[in-house]
Amino acid sequence: MKSLHFGAGNIGRGFIGKLLSDSGLEVIFADVNQPLLDAINARGHYPVKIVGTESSTVTVGPVSAINSTTDDVLEMIESVDLITTAVGPAVLDIIAQSIAKGLMRRLTNNDAPLNIIACENMVQATTHLKHEVFKHLPKSYHEQVEACVGFVDSAVDRIVPPTQADDPLEVTVETFSEWIVDQTQFKGAIPDIVGMELTDNLLAFIERKLFTLNTGHAATAYLGAYYGHKTILQAIGDATIYQQVKATMQESGEVLIRRYRFDRAVHEAYIEKILRRFANPYLTDEVDRVARQPIRKLSASDRLIKPLLGTIEYATANDNLINVIAATLLYKNESDPQAVELQTLLNQQGVKATLTHYTGLDINTAEVERIVAAYQQLQANTPSAG
Numbered sequence: 001m002k003s004l005h006f007g008a009g010n011i012g013r014g015f016i017g018k019l020l021s022d023s024g025l026e027v028i029f030a031d032v033n034q035p036l037l038d039a040i041n042a043r044g045h046y047p048v049k050i051v052g053t054e055s056s057t058v059t060v061g062p063v064s065a066i067n068s069t070t071d072d073v074l075e076m077i078e079s080v081d082l083i084t085t086a087v088g089p090a091v092l093d094i095i096a097q098s099i100a101k102g103l104m105r106r107l108t109n110n111d112a113p114l115n116i117i118a119c120e121n122m123v124q125a126t127t128h129l130k131h132e133v134f135k136h137l138p139k140s141y142h143e144q145v146e147a148c149v150g151f152v153d154s155a156v157d158r159i160v161p162p163t164q165a166d167d168p169l170e171v172t173v174e175t176f177s178e179w180i181v182d183q184t185q186f187k188g189a190i191p192d193i194v195g196m197e198l199t200d201n202l203l204a205f206i207e208r209k210l211f212t213l214n215t216g217h218a219a220t221a222y223l224g225a226y227y228g229h230k231t232i233l234q235a236i237g238d239a240t241i242y243q244q245v246k247a248t249m250q251e252s253g254e255v256l257i258r259r260y261r262f263d264r265a266v267h268e269a270y271i272e273k274i275l276r277r278f279a280n281p282y283l284t285d286e287v288d289r290v291a292r293q294p295i296r297k298l299s300a301s302d303r304l305i306k307p308l309l310g311t312i313e314y315a316t317a318n319d320n321l322i323n324v325i326a327a328t329l330l331y332k333n334e335s336d337p338q339a340v341e342l343q344t345l346l347n348q349q350g351v352k353a354t355l356t357h358y359t360g361l362d363i364n365t366a367e368v369e370r371i372v373a374a375y376q377q378l379q380a381n382t383p384s385a386g
């Protein structure tokens with residue numbers, strides 16, 4: 001079997017590409033980073049360092065790579081058995097056009113089933129990709145694509161920070177990994193991929209990961225930035241932050257327990273495990289990586305506002321979520337375009353208008369007032385640098 005993976009980055013090489021290769025699939029990466037593509041093709045394999053209490057280095061390959069912006073991708077789509085992505089939610093709309101063109105070429109002479117799995121930190125990312133692909137498909141293709149192409153939603157969980165190694169292909173990953181896919185959305189036989197778990201209740205798993213790992217990680221990052229920490233390890237090692245992160249995850253966890261009837265003790269243990277993952281001393285993860293694109297993370301369907309809306313729905317505690325959202329508004333990073341845009345709007349329109357603009361929260365809700373008050377309190381008590 002042959003698979004095409006869009007995005008030869010941290011997750012692409014460190015997680016999804018590794019699982020596909022470990023399962024015996026021929027892996028072809030599509031990316032826009034030409035030096036990265038050239039390095040992959042020059043060696044045909046790359047090292048993955050797996051770090052935790054037990055650390056090891058494994059070699060992933062044979063692999064090859066093509067440029068995502070060329071017709072090579074269209075040709076590859078004609079013959080592959082599986083497409084996966086890890087490009088970042090915003091890039092899905094870009095690759096959708098290439099996928100649509102590739103499908104049009106494929107379906108003229110190949111109606112074998114093809115499954116597409118977007119592996120992004122985004123709820124139902126593949127369903128979104130499907131809608132974008134269909135925008136670029138003439139209506140005459142819609143029925144055939146619906147019959148032959150599965151767009152499979154997934155939840156992806158492994159912390160993979162940018163490599164610190166001299167070798168640009170080396171990627172360092174934590175021991176933990178979880179890739180869960182919606183088994184009801186496949187067309188044809190479900191590929192047997194080691195580490196790919198099947199479920200018919202994906203939304204519960206997506207929200208469990210988004211509301212626990214990503215919410216907790218965002219809390220660690222934005223509180224870490226506020227208190228002047230550079231790495232996640234430093235931030236989670238700060239007792240003040242640790243307690244607030246844990247309490248935030250418990251608030252978002254209460255929503256999951258009520259919504260999906262999760263076992264309370266099991267979920268508490270899941271939170272504790274994620275806190276230990278954040279404190280992995282072998283993983284060098286930057287606050288700025290986890291805090292990247294704060295506007296995306298303040299959106300209504302993402303890791304901060306979606307759980308907050310759940311606390312409103314179930315009338316449960318949310319003081320810590322409120323405080324983390326306020327800390328997010330204080331996040332500054334001149335090299336992150338979304339962080340710059342956020343601060344610009346705050347300076348131009350003030351907190352309340354900026355908050356409601358990006359989060360979609362109703363300006364008249366008590367939570368908006370409370371976030372503004374928390375923002376002002378944090379601003380007044382900003383820790384001195386150094």
Ligand SMILES: NC(=O)C1=CN([C@@H]2O[C@H](COP(=O)(O)OP(=O)(O)OC[C@H]3O[C@@H](n4cnc5c(N)ncnc54)[C@H](O)[C@@H]3O)[C@@H](O)[C@H]2O)C=CC1
Nearest residue numbers: 007008009010011030031032068086087088120121159160
């Ligand atoms: N890094 C992590 O720990 C985790 C990340 N994720 C998610 O995985 C996705 C990727 O994240 P990372 O691997 O960390 O990012 P990354 O920045 O390391 O990798 C993204 C890759 O996509 C490539 N790319 C950009 N535009 C492209 C295009 N048009 N066609 C093909 N490739 C293109 C980039 O050159 C880069 O190599 C994101 O949705 C992220 O939220 C999910 C779980 C863990």
Ligand SMILES: O=P(O)(O)OC[C@H]1O[C@](O)(CO)[C@@H](O)[C@@H]1O
Nearest residue numbers: 121158159160213214217290292
């Ligand atoms: O990739 P994003 O959505 O910008 O945020 C990084 C998040 O992804 C992860 O890498 C894993 O989901 C976490 O480390 C972090 O919460």
